[in-house]
Amino acid sequence: MSFLNKEICDGDNPDLTEERRTATFDTDRMAQVIYGSEKFAARRRQITKSISRIPALQDTKPLAFMTREEKITEACRELDVLSDHWEQLIYVNDEEEALHLHREVIGMEGHPFALHETMFIPTLVSQASDEQQEKWLGRARKREIIGCYAQTELGHGSNLRKLETTATYSPSTQEFILHTPTITALKWWPGALGKSSNYAIVMADLVIKNKSYGPHPFIVQLRDEKTHQPLPGITVGDIGPKMAFNGADNGFLGFDHFRIPRGNLLMRHNRVEPDGSYLKPPHAKIGYSSMVKVRSRMAMDQGLFMAQALVIAVRYSAVRRQGFLEDKSQEVKVLDYQTQQHRLFPSIARVYAFIFCGLETIQLYEKLILDVNKNGDTSGMADLHSLTSGLKSVVTHFTGQGIEQARMACGGHGYSMASYISEIYGVAVAGCTYEGENMVMLLQCARALVKAVELVEEGHPEKLSPMMAYLTKPSVTVDLTVGPEAYVKIFQLIAKKQAFKATEQLHKFMVAGDSRDVAWNKSAVELTKASRLHTRLYILKTFIRRVESITDISVKAALTDLLNLHLNYELLDVASYALADGIMSSTQMDFIKNQLYSSLEKIRPNAVSLMDSFQFSDLQLRSVLGRRDGHVYQNLFEWAKSSPLNQSEVLPSVTQYLKPMMEKSKL
Numbered sequence: 026m027s028f029l030n031k032e033i034c035d036g037d038n039p040d041l042t043e044e045r046r047t048a049t050f051d052t053d054r055m056a057q058v059i060y061g062s063e064k065f066a067a068r069r070r071q072i073t074k075s076i077s078r079i080p081a082l083q084d085t086k087p088l089a090f091m092t093r094e095e096k097i098t099e100a101c102r103e104l105d106v107l108s109d110h111w112e113q114l115i116y117v118n119d120e121e122e123a124l125h126l127h128r129e130v131i132g133m134e135g136h137p138f139a140l141h142e143t144m145f146i147p148t149l150v151s152q153a154s155d156e157q158q159e160k161w162l163g164r165a166r167k168r169e170i171i172g173c174y175a176q177t178e179l180g181h182g183s184n185l186r187k188l189e190t191t192a193t194y195s196p197s198t199q200e201f202i203l204h205t206p207t208i209t210a211l212k213w214w215p216g217a218l219g220k221s222s223n224y225a226i227v228m229a230d231l232v233i234k235n236k237s238y239g240p241h242p243f244i245v246q247l248r249d250e251k252t253h254q255p256l257p258g259i260t261v262g263d264i265g266p267k268m269a270f271n272g273a274d275n276g277f278l279g280f281d282h283f284r285i286p287r288g289n290l291l292m293r294h295n296r297v298e299p300d301g302s303y304l305k306p307p308h309a310k311i312g313y314s315s316m317v318k319v320r321s322r323m324a325m326d327q328g329l330f331m332a333q334a335l336v337i338a339v340r341y342s343a344v345r346r347q348g349f350l351e352d353k354s355q356e357v358k359v360l361d362y363q364t365q366q367h368r369l370f371p372s373i374a375r376v377y378a379f380i381f382c383g384l385e386t387i388q389l390y391e392k393l394i395l396d397v398n399k400n401g402d403t404s405g406m407a408d409l410h411s412l413t414s415g416l417k418s419v420v421t422h423f424t425g426q427g428i429e430q431a432r433m434a435c436g437g438h439g440y441s442m443a444s445y446i447s448e449i450y451g452v453a454v455a456g457c458t459y460e461g462e463n464m465v466m467l468l469q470c471a472r473a474l475v476k477a478v479e480l481v482e483e484g485h486p487e488k489l490s491p492m493m494a495y496l497t498k499p500s501v502t503v504d505l506t507v508g509p510e511a512y513v514k515i516f517q518l519i520a521k522k523q524a525f526k527a528t529e530q531l532h533k534f535m536v537a538g539d540s541r542d543v544a545w546n547k548s549a550v551e552l553t554k555a556s557r558l559h560t561r562l563y564i565l566k567t568f569i570r571r572v573e574s575i576t577d578i579s580v581k582a583a584l585t586d587l588l589n590l591h592l593n594y595e596l597l598d599v600a601s602y603a604l605a606d607g608i609m610s611s612t613q614m615d616f617i618k619n620q621l622y623s624s625l626e627k628i629r630p631n632a633v634s635l636m637d638s639f640q641f642s643d644l645q646l647r648s649v650l651g652r653r654d655g656h657v658y659q660n661l662f663e664w665a666k667s668s669p670l671n672q673s674e675v676l677p678s679v680t681q682y683l684k685p686m687m688e689k690s691k692l
C-alpha cells in the first residue's frame with residue numbers, strides 16, 4: 026500500500042519520494058496518535074499553514090550567523106508579528122497551541138515569553154487566589170506584562186530549603202520586604218529575567234516575626250511599566266552567553282529592602298493575615314507545583330526535541346549515498362546500513378514512547394490541579410511528584426544521547442550548524458539540569474520507591490500505589506515468545522530486585538550505625554539505578570498501553586514494529602541485571618538480539634514516514650540537512666555562501682596580521 030498524498034511532491038529529491046511511497050500508513054493518521062487527537066493534529070497543520078501565509082514570519086537569515094543581540098531582537102520582532110495575528114492563528118489561552126506557535130516561528134533558542142507561558146502564567150493559575158488572578162492573570166494572558174519564574178540563586182538551585190532571599194513581613198505597613206542578604210542570594214538563571222520581563226514570580230523565604238516559613242511564591246513588579254527601567258531597590262541583568270538558548274536572556278536579580286504589598290504573596294493555598302498570622306497550605310509542597318507542571322510536560326517536550334533531530338538525521342540518511350552493498354553500480358543510502366538503523370531506530374521508538382508518557386503526565390497534572398483547586402484534594406501530589414521526577418531524569422538523559430547519535434549519524438555535515446542538531450542538543454540537555462538536576466530528581470523518585478519497599482517488608486502491600494504494585498510480584502520463568510507482557514514481567518523482576526537491593530543496602534548501613542542521611546548517600550548510586558529501572562518500566566508499559574488502544578490498523582502495525590524494537594532494545598540494555606540475578610538465560614539474550622535485528626529491517630521502509638508524521642515545517646526545523654524536499658547539497662552551498670565571512674574575499678584579519686606576518690617571514 027502506498028499513500029500518494031500531500032507528503033509526496035515531484036520536485037523533491039527522488040530518494041525521499043521513494044521512501045514516502047513505501048510507507049505502510051497514513052502520516053496524518055499517525056500525527057493524530059502522536060499529538061493525542063485528530064483535532065489537535067489538524068489544528069497544528071492549520072496553524073502551520075496560516076503561519077506560512079504571513080511573509081514577515083518567513084525565515085530570512087540563519088540564526089547560526091546572528092549575535093545574541095540579533096537573536097533576541099529577531100525573536101522580539103517575530104513575537105510582535107505574532108501578537109498582531111494571535112487571534113487569527115490560535116485559540117486564545119490555549120497553552121498547547123501557543124507553545125506550538127512559538128516553537129514553529131521562533132525556534133529553539135529561547136524568547137521573552139518562554140517562561141511567561143510555561144511558568145509565570147501556570148504559577149498564577151495554581152497559586153494565586155481568585156482575587157489575585159483577577160488582578161494579574163488577565164493582564165498576563167493578554168501579554169500586557171511579561172513575567173518569569175525567579176527561584177534559583179547563585180548559591181542554591183537544588184536545595185530549596187536553603188534559598189537565601191528573604192520576604193520579611195512588616196505588620197505595621199502590611200508589606201513584605203524582599204532582600205538579597207549576600208552575593209549567593211542573587212537570583213541567577215531564570216529565563217527571560219535579565220532584560221525582557223517586567224514582572225516575576227519570586228520564590229523567597231517567608232519570615233514573620235523572626236520565624237522562617239520556607240520558600241513561598243510572590244508576584245513582584247521589577248520594571249516600570251512605561252520606561253522598562255528597573256524599579257528602585259532592584260538590580261537586574263543578563264547572566265551572559267550559554268551553551269545554547271542564546272536567544273534567551275537568563276538573568277540575575279537582587280533586592281535591596283524592596284517593599285511589596287501583603288497581597289503579592291500568592292495566597293490560594295496559604296495566607297498571611299494583616300496581623301502576621303500564618304495559615305498553612307493543605308500540603309507542605311504545594312508551592313512547588315509549577316515545577317511539577319514543567320516536569321510533567323518534559324517527556325512530551327523532550328520527545329519533540331529528539332524527534333526534530335531524528336527527522337533531520339533520517340531524511341538526510343535517505344538522501345546521503347555512500348559505499349556499496351550488493352549492487353556495485355550505485356552507492357547505497359546510508360540508511361540501509363544496519364549500524365545506521367541501530368543508531369537511529371531505537372531513538373525513534375523512544376521518541377514515540379516519551380511522547381505517549383507526556384500525553385499521560387500532562388493530563389495527570391491538569392487533573393491534580395483541578396483536584397487541589399476545586400476540592401482541596403492533595404492526595405495525588407506525592408505520586409505525581411515521584412513519577413515526574415524519575416521521568417524527567419530518564420527522558421532528558423536518553424534524549425541527549427539520542428540527539429548526539431543523530432548528529433553522528435549525519436557524519437561531517439551533522440557537525441555543521443547547518444544541520445541545527447547542535448542547537449537542538451544544547452537546548453535539550455539543559456533539561457538534564459533545569460527543573461531539578463537529574464541525580465537529585467532520581468533520588469526524589471527513590472524516596473517513594475524505598476517507602477514502597479518498606480511497606481512490602483512491613484507486610485502492608487495493600488497500601489502500595491498501582492505504580493508500585495509490581496514490587497509484590499513473585500519470581501517466575503518467562504517465555505519471551507508470548508509477546509509484550511512477557512517483556513514487562515522480566516522488566517518488573519529486574520526493577521523489583523534492584524529496588525529491594527538498594528533498600529537493603531540502605532538499611533544495612535543504618536543498622537551498622539549510620540544516620541539515614543549518611544546511609545542514603547552511601548546507597549545513592551544503587552538508589553538511582555532503582556529509580557531508572559522503575560521509570561523505564563513505566564515508559565515501557567505506557568508504550569504498550571497506547572499501542573494497544575490504537576484503532577487504525579496500519580498505524581497500529583507500524584507502531585507495533587517500533588514497540589517490539591523498544592522492548593528488545595530496552596531489555597538488552599538492562600541485560601546485565603537480568604543475567605546477574607539469573608532472571609534471563611543467555612539463550613533468551615540471543616533471542617532478544619535476533620528480534621532486535623529483525624525489527625530494524627521491518628522498520629526500515631517506514632523510517633522516513635515515521636518521522637514525517639511529526640509534521641514539523643522547514644521553518645521550525647531550521648535545518649539544511651533535514652529539509653522536507655531533501656535538496657541538501659545545493660542548499661548547504663547556499664548556506665555557506667551566506668556566512669558573514671564570505672561577504673568579502675579578503676578579511677581585515679588577513680590584511681592586518683597574516684599578510685604582514687608572511688611578508689616578515691620572507692625577509
Ligand SMILES: CC/C=C\C/C=C\C/C=C\C/C=C\CCC(=O)SCCNC(=O)CCNC(=O)[C@H](O)C(C)(C)COP(=O)(O)OP(=O)(O)OC[C@H]1O[C@@H](n2cnc3c(N)ncnc32)[C@H](O)[C@@H]1OP(=O)(O)O
Nearest residue numbers: 139143182183184185310313326406407410459460461472
Ligand atoms: C516546558 C518547557 C518547554 C519547552 C522548553 C523550552 C523553553 C523553556 C526554557 C527554559 C526552561 C524551563 C524551565 C526551567 C525553570 C526552572 O528550572 S525553575 C527551578 C527548578 N528548580 C528545581 O527543580 C529545584 C529542585 N529541587 C526541589 O524540587 C526540592 O528542593 C527537592 C524536591 C529536591 C527537595 O525539597 P525539600 O523541600 O527539601 O523537600 P524534602 O525534605 O527533600 O522532601 C520532603 C517530602 O516532600 C516531598 N516533595 C518534594 N517536592 C515535592 C513536590 N513537588 N510534590 C510533592 N511532594 C514533594 C519529598 O519527596 C519528601 O517526601 P517524603 O515522603 O519522602 O518525606
Ligand SMILES: Cc1cc2nc3c(=O)[nH]c(=O)nc-3n(C[C@H](O)[C@H](O)[C@H](O)COP(=O)(O)OP(=O)(O)OC[C@H]3O[C@@H](n4cnc5c(N)ncnc54)[C@H](O)[C@@H]3O)c2cc1C
Nearest residue numbers: 174175176177181182183214215216455458459460461464
Ligand atoms: C537553561 C536553564 C534555564 C533555567 N531556567 C530557570 C528558571 O527559569 N528559573 C529558575 O529559578 N531557575 C532556572 N534554572 C536553574 C536550574 O533550575 C538549576 O540550575 C537546577 O535546578 C540545578 O540546580 P543547581 O544549579 O543548584 O545545581 P547543583 O545542585 O549545584 O548541582 C551540582 C551537582 O551537585 C549534585 N547534587 C546537588 N544536590 C545533591 C543531592 N542532594 N544529592 C546528590 N547530588 C546532589 C547534582 O547532582 C550535580 O551533579 C535554569 C537552568 C538552566 C541551565
